[in-house]
Amino acid sequence: MNYHIISSDASPARSQNIIDALSSLGFMLDPDPEEQGVHPEPVVIFWSKNTTLNEVVLKTDLEALAGAGRLISVLVEKVSLPDELPKHPVVDLVGWRGSKQNPFFQDLRAYLEAASQKVAPPPPRGPVVRLVQRLCAGLTVGVIIAFAFGFALNLLELQNNLCSIGFNQPTLSDFCGKYGLGDKPTRDERVAWEAREPGSCDALRAHIDTFGETGTLHDRAAAMLDARRVTIDERWVKDVQRTIFSQSITSQVAPTEQAARLAALDSAQRVAEASCRAFSESDLYRYAGFDVQAESWDCLSLSDGHYCGFDGERLCNLERVVRTEVETCGQ
Incomplete structure (x- = not known):
């Protein structure tokens, strides 16, 4: 970042120290602007007992610079600034001894950065630090x-x-x-508190168990536990109810054994569906379907036709509710 100086002063050594310190921070002095009176970059006036307003005014338009936020005054000797100057940042480096950490020098650095970036200057820190130092000294x-x-x-x-x-x-x-x-809290208690799972009541109980009633955060943890909220988490899971199922030999005659088996299955399915749907009468289950599986058949072939029955399983396809209490403690 570049800047210009538009005044000379009677303390060149002090000014040069400031220029060198700024240069080490990346602020480069541009002593030869392209056009006299035009300064698109920050402009610094070093004020000493030999600096006159007429000299400065001859070189630039102070009102325009101040209005654009690019004008900065630096006091290198104890002088009063002319009343005609427009309002702009002023840095008091009369007592500066070369430290880049000096709060007044840091103010100058912040003003140059703000002017280069065309943003409003930050509030000064130097006068506040000086006031605190004087108060402490007194x-x-x-x-x-x-x-x-x-x-x-x-x-x-x-x-x-x-x-x-x-x-x-x-x-x-x-x-x-x-x-x-x-x-x-001690460091160990603070680290444990910050690492606990947010909203976990068990984490609070573990904290109390670890650090006991003497822990600084014990009362806070206990209060959060007392204010815990309990909600019911409800979800539905698939469930299959299997039972042994027997279909007696039906009294309905069929012309073939295959037809007799189909008749037995049809009768068994009506019974199985009704018994599976009965689960949904409870709020614990929802009906989703059924199946009948015949495993061993028993068929008779008589003079008037065929009769069949079987032993097997009835499968009720259901959804079962799972309700879980969930504790939540404050963050």
């Missing part, structure tokens, strides 16, 4: 003692709040859990 011994006393007794939930801040987590939380601070 704490009295009495405040420090009061804070330590309050932290030890967890007044105003100081332990809970400090152990829950969004910094260096979960290491900070694990440290608090190790020493019994801030109602935080």
Whole structure:
């Protein structure tokens, strides 16, 4: 990413240090724009005691640059900026000592990236960090003692709040859990809690069994168990009911043995269908069909014709309901 500088200053060494630090991060200085006054890339003004507004105005249109979000001012000496300047990001590097991690230098980096990408500049971090540092430096011994006393007794939930801040987590939380601070679980309990099966009541019971009543998350697990929901899972599975079946020799005469067998089967099928359909009178079964299998025949041949019966099996093809209680505990 390229940028331009449109002012000179009385501290070239300080400006050069900033330019070198930016170069190491990939921000390259373009000292010779193609057309005077036209800058499609970010423009930086280094302000020192020797920088004048007339010099800057002669080189560019500040209003247009500020409106496009490409104008950035950098203070390299302690000076007041002219009131005529349009509103734009200003970075205070008066006290900068060359660190790229300095929050004010990081603000400059963020402003250049935003200007290069043509997006709104992010809120500055440097002034906030400086304010916090000054507040911490100004704490009295009495405040420090009061804070330590309050932290030890967890007044105003100081332990809970400090152990829950969004910094260096979960290491900070694990440290608090190790020493019994801030109602935080130990690392082992936290890892076990995060790894449990979501919604599983058995997983909650296992957690309680493992870490006992002294576990930090015991009460939470117990409350989730108390609030569990029980539903009935219902599904239908195929089922075949096989029974021994005998068809007595019918009284109906037939002209041939084959005809007598068919008559016996017809009579047996009517009986088998009725008995299989009877299963559906219960809410446990649904009728799906039947079959009759003849295994051994007994036929008579008399003067008036043929008579047959058989021994075999009746098969009732059914669907059987399977109902299972399903426990669900909160996430």
